[in-house]
Amino acid sequence: xxxxxxxxxxxxxxxxxxxxxxxxSSSVFSSLQWYRQExxxxxxxxxxxxxxxxxxxxxxxxxQFGDARKDSSLHITAAQPGDTGLYLCAGGMGNTPLVFGKGxxxxxxx
Amino acid sequence: GAVVSQHPSRVICKSGTSVKxxxxxxxxxxxxxxxxxxxxxxxxxLMATSNEGSKATYEQGVEKDKFLINHASLTLSTLxxxxxHPEDSSFYICSARPPASTDTQYFGPGTRLTVL
Numbered sequence: 001x002x003x004x005x006x007x008x009x010x011x012x013x014x015x016x017x018x019x020x021x022x023x024x025s026s027s028v029f030s031s032l033q034w035y036r037q038e039x040x041x042x043x044x045x046x047x048x049x050x051x052x053x054x055x056x057x058x059x060x061x062x063x064q065f066g067d068a069r070k071d072s073s074l075h076i077t078a079a080q081p082g083d084t085g086l087y088l089c090a091g092g093m094g095n096t097p098l099v100f101g102k103g104x105x106x107x108x109x110x
Numbered sequence: 111g112a113v114v115s116q117h118p119s120r121v122i123c124k125s126g127t128s129v130k131x132x133x134x135x136x137x138x139x140x141x142x143x144x145x146x147x148x149x150x151x152x153x154x155x156l157m158a159t160s161n162e163g164s165k166a167t168y169e170q171g172v173e174k175d176k177f178l179i180n181h182a183s184l185t186l187s188t189l190x191x192x193x194x195h196p197e198d199s200s201f202y203i204c205s206a207r208p209p210a211s212t213d214t215q216y217f218g219p220g221t222r223l224t225v226l
Contacts, residue, residue: 040201043154045215088154097156
């Protein structure tokens with residue numbers, strides 16, 4: 001069974017602070033996706049990374065895929081209250097269902 | 111981007127009745143769709159993989175006779191919760207995988223089921 005360990009599970013920070021969320025596994029993934037979910041809604045895809053060492057930026061969000069494609073991180077710069085939500089990482093291994101981490105519940109306080 | 115819809119968004123039913131939830135891929139064809147269940151403040155739990163034109167693959171511990179899945183076309187999968195009980199109350203989310211992507215899944219907005 002592939003496992004994705006996501007940390008931290010909860011994070012409460014002040015507006016303007018930086019934060020990093022980590023996803024780690026002993027398994028190699030062909031891709032890693034990051035989703036953001038708000039209460040009562042479905043997860044929304046933020047990014048897909050597929051190449052070891054790949055870095056993608058989405059405004060204040062920076063996503064990195066580890067060289068060995070076993071881990072990934074999400075860094076948010078100058079967090080805003082609108083960043084509040086549940087962040088989920090998910091590993092893909094081809095034509096099998098995604099393996100999800102347990103999620104990081106982020107709260108950004110104004 | 112790829113759009114997936116779900117209907118209904120909320121449903122309240124009496125214990126013992128059956129409820130059907132629809133999942134549609136609006137701008138792409140999806141040979142594979144997935145059904146998840148999400149408990150409050152938790153991550154997604156995969157229930158089953160729905161394959162167009164064939165039987166669904168259920169995860170361990172999910173009763174296939176209780177959660178009936180039909181993927182009759184390349185844009186529609188349905189989940190029917192049969193003889194619903196209060197413990198079936200949950201947030202059900204579907205996702206669809208575009209044919210050009212082996213990994214990426216796009217999610218629907220979810221259906222909140224409440225069984226009285």
